[in-house]
Amino acid sequence: MDLIIILQAGVASGTVLLFATIGEIFTERSGVLNLGIEGMMLVGAMTSFSITLKTGNPWLGVVAAMAAAGLISQIHAFITVTLQADQVVSGLSVSFLGTGLSLVLGEGLSKAGTVSLLPSFSIPYLSQIPLLGPVFFTKQSVLVYIGYLVFPLCWYFINKTRPGMHLRAVGEYPAAADALGINVYRLRYLYVFVGGMFSGVAGATISLAVSPGWFSELTTAGQGWIAVGLVIFAQWNPLRAAVGSYVFGALRRLILDIQGPLLLFGLPNPFYYNPYYGFFLQMIPYAFTIIVLILGSREAMRKRMGAPAALGLPYIRGQRGL
């Protein structure tokens, strides 16, 4: 069990969480909670895999994943923004819809064999840095490197640009934005779509890079739900989202790898000899998600953590108190 290798794989695995979490941050910052990430990720993973299989071009697969997951997200936008229905209920149904769709359409894909994957490479010079080099810049997929660029850019976009300011306003106090001529509905559709596209990329990151292939719902194995928790943990900030995603990615790898060796620190490995201990370990990230969600649903706690004030509330023009 080599720590460097675990961390290296953890960063790759964390990139999946990173894309999904950043996408959900965009959506939630506009005031819409989309719990359908898991479903959208599965749609993305299935679409990218099957398109790559057909065309042989993994980049086409990524684009198709973004389009497909973005499309699914617009169902959620229509139900919650236009019809003003409950965002939790709609998000859950989108998750089920995405899961079901990808299982049906992905039937047989698991036996399809190998596809051409997105390129992996090392970055010259940067990979020479001790410790950081091998973990972050050696033999990583191109999507991992894109991830390094994406999260600071997203932070910059949200906090330092005019469209980002409008996004924050729409999620905090839509009536104020509306009074100044900002189209609240249009922006919410847009950022639900952006969130969908990121979920699609997250799905493609799994099936074309991190753990290539299509393994039906085990492809994502609940990482969409972990992303929902990470958004709260990250306090809706892309920089904190990156920290959380990579730490969680590493934790996931560690939990998988710790069950492999016969000896652990010179002693018999309990996780190898008793698989139930392994199940317990595997449960930890999901248990964490549940705890974060419970904490995050408390009104006072949300205020303290800086949740978008209008998160979860449909915007109805002219209604008092919104």
Add this chain to the structure above:
Amino acid sequence: MELVNEQTQKKVVVSMRGIVKKFPGVLANDAVDFELIEGEVHALLGENGAGKSTLMNILAGLYRPEAGTISIRGKAVSFNSPKDAIQAGIGMVHQHFMLVPSQSVTENILLGLDEPRFRLRLREYEQKVVELGERFGLHVDPRAKVWQLSVGEQQRVEILKMLYRGAQVLIMDEPTAVLAPTEIEDLFKTLHSMAAEDQSIIFISHKLQEVLEISDRVTVLRRGKVTASGIPLINTTRAELARLMVDREVLFRLEKKAVEAGDKVLEVQDIRAENDRGLPALREMSLNVRAGEIVGLAGVAGNGQRELAEVITGLRKITGGKILVHGEDLTNKPVKTGIRRGISHIPEDRTHVGTAGNLSITDNTIMKNYNQPPIGQRWVVNAVLANKYAEDLQKAYDIVVPSIKTPVRLLSGGNLQRVILAREISSQPSLLVAVQPTRGLDVGAIEGVQRLLLAQREAGAAILLISEELEELLSLSDRIYVIYEGKIMGEVLDGDIEKIGMMMTGTPMKDIEARGSK
């Protein structure tokens, strides 16, 4: 072609003719004419529901009129959205501020504009905001987040927002309702300096004294019709204006009978509590209220008044100290226990805390006794009795609605407050906590509410009146406490405004006395 006002020979900026606006069941504006000239402060006076806000929301592009024309500097216009109105130079500062609390002052001012294109370059724009503020005496830190600002500062941001967009006409909807006396003075200075630069200001208000103080001309509305159109305020008295507003004489000083104060009903001892953000809101404060007296709590908004009311009524936990009602320890007891012990609450937030918007008047009035006989019989609610009860209250408290089945979110502010009062007072409370009971109400309604409070005092209830209206506190209260940053600065028995003012800005009573004796 630019129009000119005949009397003053000044340019007409806004001319509204024959404006008609209907809402379901109400004719809010009935052929209203309104004219605004350059460089004036024009007051729009009227009771709640008289149609002032409706008229101005039409001018600001929020509503579309059914009939009538609007022209700006002689050009006919038709606004589809507030953005159109802002482009025509008309900006409205709403009663509820339209500011994003988590964003900075500068960000709020830039919101919705096309400049800057992409990168915010806040430093550059902060400078512009400061310059604009200096020109009109609107001082506010451009980098501060809006939630950190006082209400007065937030209002300045709203005004700056409109000025930054090049507004020539500024509509202020009840701007003084939320301000402390010194802030009102600053606001008036700003408005005068704006008028001196040929900006025009429309000042919506029901406070006669202020209208007389600030405005050049006044238009009075009563039930959707104009009763006085653009009359100059020189030589007009308060009584005349009041008559134009309500078409009956209004008593400005209510008769207060002498009542002997009884036992201590409420005792608050050294309590501490936190606000929603987890910061200390009440710091070891103590006060008491006796039966048969009204005790006022004066202070600038946001100094812990809301938290105190919530703590006493059981809506907020305290982290230290004790609350006794009739000698019984009610510290951190559930709201229900308080209700059973005779605590009534008239909350500041009528639409969220005081009522349930989608429920009918019946449901809202029986909220405290639905589970008690005769209305509640074991697990059923006797609908016939409940409706009868609500109808009786509707008559007794003069709630004007088509039916008691109407959802209360459709009621005007005054009627909504009467629904709350009906529920809270009909339970014959021994302790009544009233927070801003007359805020936003018109003169007629204010008088009604104040009479009800005095009647409760005579009936022997202990009343804690939390208000930012000094005039109201002085005329109703037997004693006045002053709160500042969650602490009681002192107690005033003789209604000395000067002392209250000093304590409101943070000078404790003992310092004032020490200075006085020197």
